[in-house]
Amino acid sequence: MKMTPLITSAVMHFGEMGSRWGFNRTVGQILALIVLNEEPISAQEIAEALNISRGNTSMGLKELQSWRLVKQHHVPGERKEFFIPAGDIWTLANRVFEERRKREIDPTMSLLRDLLLDAPANEKEANAQHKLNEIHDLLESITAWSEELQNLGPEKLNTLMKLGSGVGRMLELKDKLLPGKNSVN
Amino acid sequence: MKMTPLITSAVMHFGEMGSRWGFNRTVGQILALIVLNEEPISAQEIAEALNISRGNTSMGLKELQSWRLVKQHHVPGERKEFFIPAGDIWTLANRVFEERRKREIDPTMSLLRDLLLDAPANEKEANAQHKLNEIHDLLESITAWSEELQNLGPEKLNTLMKLGSGVGRMLELKDKLLPGKNSVN
């Protein structure tokens, strides 16, 4: 496995960004390599191309599988396992969002629910609880919304995105469109 | 500054989550403390409440200001600076999104643009470039969309979120509503 200059640049960059995206450098590099390589690629080849240890490679692949970004691909006649992306770019992006939501939002929601159950001990706590409640509601909206968007599927989502500022105008008319239901405010 | 048990739990949790949200433990704790405290709070008080060094507190506050999540608040007659949240919960959440977009997406967009300028050296590179292009377009859509949502402002955004599955139904009717413009598909 020898990487072309273009692929090398991209892989290195995804490594750098990896940590900002929720995984570490090598995991980012491995992901980029698998996505950019049209053929399935073995763990051995990955380790060689990125110049990292076989053990590290194994752990990176395990993590990518836990994120459902990469899957194994069995090549008939070959003994070793090969790896390929778990779907198209759209699917992968969705998975990253979803996975991050699980890690970044869900635990907080859960804690907030707990903290809001107790009666406030005093004025200060009552105020804090009020703030926490606001945060909880916001996170709940975000969660519901992101699930909603995922259910729309790529095409509709794309339509919605392309709609751009039309969204604002549409909202103004929504009550006429969908009378009764969801009349917030 | 003595924290009540409720506030302590919340602050500790935000500390734990901090790293997942793009900043470190103490920065997360400081933010939570400032948000949950109704009165403005001084750097000294923060350091004592969280039991961290004054230097660390200073750096944390600086970072929170660079994220535009916290601002200084001058109390007349007092010599020291106090700190308060830079806005309501909604505003803060928006700022976090925006700031993360800048750190997590923009640099990649920029690299991708560069990589797509060069002519592919061979078959392999052509394929990789095609993938990179897909990623670029996806990120571009996400960026445009998130800017759009921010321009809607909190109230409309909330309306949109609460609309839930209504979004799907509305999209089907959109051409009747907004004839001519934005007719994607």
Next chain:
DNA sequence: ATAAACTTTCAGTAATTTCTGAAACTTCTG
């Protein structure tokens, strides 16, 4: 059942990130 081919685990080490605290700096006050 043995061995070859390949993968995973994990203890120890290396690299990175965060935190401290003392010194330098800034600003206000008398």
Next chain:
DNA sequence: CAGAAGTTTCAGAAATTACTGAAAGTTTAT
């Protein structure tokens, strides 16, 4: 302008996170 009150910086220490490589584990073929 001296010094008190407060803040920031930054070199080094501490804590955390990532990586290696050798040993243990697994699977397949014969």
